[in-house]
Amino acid sequence: MPAIAAFFGRVMIALLFILSGIPKIIDPSGPAQMMQAAGLPGNLAMAVGIFEVVAGLLLALGVMTRLVSILLAGFVALTILFYHHDFGTQEGMTSFLLHLAILGGLLVVFAYGQMRWSYDHMRAARKGELAAADASTRVHEAELRAARAEGRADGAGLAVTDIDHDGRPEVRKRRWF
Known part of the structure; x- marks a missing residue:
């Protein structure tokens, strides 16, 4: 039963990144403006979208699970640092806590990533x-x-x-x- 829960949890976390990366690839102008507002170069939006989709697919398939999960955890930590640090509003605090929960889930995937039903485990x-x-x-x-x-x-x-x-x-x- 824990292997089934770990599999579905890993796939659900991967879907978060896949579904948030696809719009950045299709229309990078909106995310580029957000990145420029945060003081980052706007031309990184397409690269970030590609990274999210590729890393999400690798995580869903269970390929290089530990490496991908730690890279995504670093990515989420940087996202919290640059975008979701407004603790003065309820919306900002909720966004911070949601991203913190995703970060925690990725660390659990890092710790237990090579469970059954992953390519790494089969290999x-x-x-x-x-x-x-x-x-x-x-x-x-x-x-x-x-x-x-x-x-x-x-x-x-x-x-x-x-x-x-x-x-x-x-x-x-x-x-x-």
């Missing part, structure tokens, strides 16, 4: 399976080498009977090699 599980299979193969090959070495040492000098293609037995002496 780590597959890596473990491959390592176990490789170790099993190496053990099997070592056992075969040991058995062959014992068989050569034990059977050296004994007579061996082989059946040829014509059905007649052929007796020969086993050599050491």
Whole structure:
């Protein structure tokens, strides 16, 4: 059950960024004016929109979850610092607390990001399976080498009977090699 909640929580946080980044890509003039009013260059609006959409998609899919979540947490912290620091009004305080909650959610995703139903978890599980299979193969090959070495040492000098293609037995002496 916690894995299901973590999956849906991660997807919902990712949707926040995807849905807020798409308008910045479609019409960057409004966000550019807001950025200029905050003292930032207005031409960053398109880059911010692309960052939000790409990071949101990566977070939703569970690819590089920890890295993406910490980058988004830094982004939200900067957003709080530049835009949502008006504590004098109820609206400003609400906006600050909402962004603070998003920041907290991103830190939880950072802490528990590699849970089930993420690409990172599947990749780590597959890596473990491959390592176990490789170790099993190496053990099997070592056992075969040991058995062959014992068989050569034990059977050296004994007579061996082989059946040829014509059905007649052929007796020969086993050599050491």
